[in-house]
Amino acid sequence: MTRRPIGIIVNGVTGRMGYRQHLVRSLLAIRDQGGIPLADGTTIWPEPVLVGRSEIRLREIAERHGLTDWTTDLSAALARDDVQIYFDAQVTQQREKAIRQAIEAGKHIYTEKPLAEESAAALDLARAATTAGVRTGVVQDKLFLPGLRKLKRLIDGGFFGRILSVRGEFGYWVFEGDWQPAQRPSWNYRAEDGGGIVMDMFPHWQYVLEELFGQVRAVSCVTATHIPERVDEAGRRYPATADDAAYGIFELDGGIVAQLNSSWCVRVNRDELVEFQVDGTEGSAVAGLRNCRAQHRSVTPKPVWNPDLPVTENFRSQWLEVPDNEEFDNGFKVQWEQFLRHVVADEPFRWDFLAGARGVQLAELGLLSAREQRRVEVPELAR
Structure with missing residues (x-):
């Protein structure tokens, strides 16, 4: 050889x-x-x-x-x-x-x-x-994560029927750097140094949405700097000038609506640090970094809203794990x-690089949407 x-x-x-x-x-x-x-x-x-x-x-x-x-x-x-x-x-x-x-x-x-x-x-x-x-x-x-590859398998197999919506939650609490060291470098929280969660995460969301569900046609976004002051690696306090949370709505081909929250100021009450729930006419699934759970239309329960009685159903137990069926490398x-x-x-x-440019474009338009407080259409990028 x-x-x-x-x-x-x-x-x-x-x-x-x-x-x-x-x-x-x-x-x-x-x-x-x-x-x-x-x-x-x-x-x-x-x-x-x-x-x-x-x-x-x-x-x-x-x-x-x-x-x-x-x-x-x-x-x-x-x-x-x-x-x-x-x-x-x-x-x-x-x-x-x-x-x-x-x-x-x-x-x-x-x-x-x-x-x-x-x-x-x-x-x-x-x-x-x-x-x-x-x-x-x-x-x-993110396209190579085991959870999203299982989700892609469900999509390719027609499990969902017509996909209606996607809801995503990403993030965790990044400590401010005073009484506990921050898990991320301080430049992430300074706009003048290229920081900001929109520029960090929207390029990811662009290719995940496009590859799995359809091209992004419009974006509406609200950003926030929830933590106004942080402490850097040398113990110095500095003003956080970059967005540390972003709440986005993305309109996709086929009428699919995706809602994705990205935050460094959220405490995790989910099974993984990122989770996507996909709902379709024939079934739903929740995918994370490694795992994916699904519920078909034929076994979907019929909850009834009654705030006067305690919930007796264990909703999580009603979902089935999607098997690996292959070995997943890094x-x-x-x-x-x-x-x-x-x-x-x-x-x-x-x-x-053209695919990478589309990710930068979505982040740029997300920031424009937040700045001007309006829905922004996403035009085609031509080489």
Whole structure:
């Protein structure tokens, strides 16, 4: 078996997502499994080049995993002939400039979302990449969650009949940083640093809604900054200027209405940190990160509203678990494998920069809706 090494710049590897999900659980996991086999007998072998701003942290990560290739000089890394792919997991404000450098260097590009801070910039990146002839991809990891894959199986099997509505709840309580450390970096709560839950989560909701239910045609959104002051990593108080909660209504093809709440200021009273309830004429389902429960029309009970009597039915017990029926790998790793096959073996990959631009567009229009307190239609994006 012939091993085909492929150099991959991993920029932002010292961050939580860049390190945990993309380096350890994706690229190094692919190496641990022996690479990615292709039909012609060759094996794709990722060769990570770690890039970041801190020499100390880069060296520590490299030594921990037996790696030797790291640098703080992105330009030098992009100039290397043995590097074919640039991956970006930096903060959003740094992403557009670095991706433009990668396009100019002729590298194929895979990136975390959002692709850029504005849809016009995201669309320009898509056009520039097409002109340069480089292949592109944007992380859309929620599509590979076991719960949503089970939900997709129900949709594809016609379980719901005509889908009527989708209701989603996402989030948890992020501590303010004073008496307990915050679970998320402080820049997430500063608009001037690219923070905000709309720009963080609406790109996710765009591809989840489009891939599972239909294209988003209009959005109505209310945002809030519920916690006006937080404490940063150095113990300093700072004003929270970014939205930390968003309440959105999305109108989809086929008359489907989706209501999605996203919040860093909510305490969890559900089975998983994200849950989607889908209701259709023939059945309903509730899907989370890993699990999915369903209730068919034929076994739907008939509750009767009577506030004078206590509830005697256990409604949760009336739903059935959707079985796995397959083994689910890490979603980030699965998409990495698909992108590497796309670059090396020309296999299809539909989550390109144009798909990423649609996510940025929805976030941008959601913020416009909240700012102007009105419903906003979502126009088609053309390459």
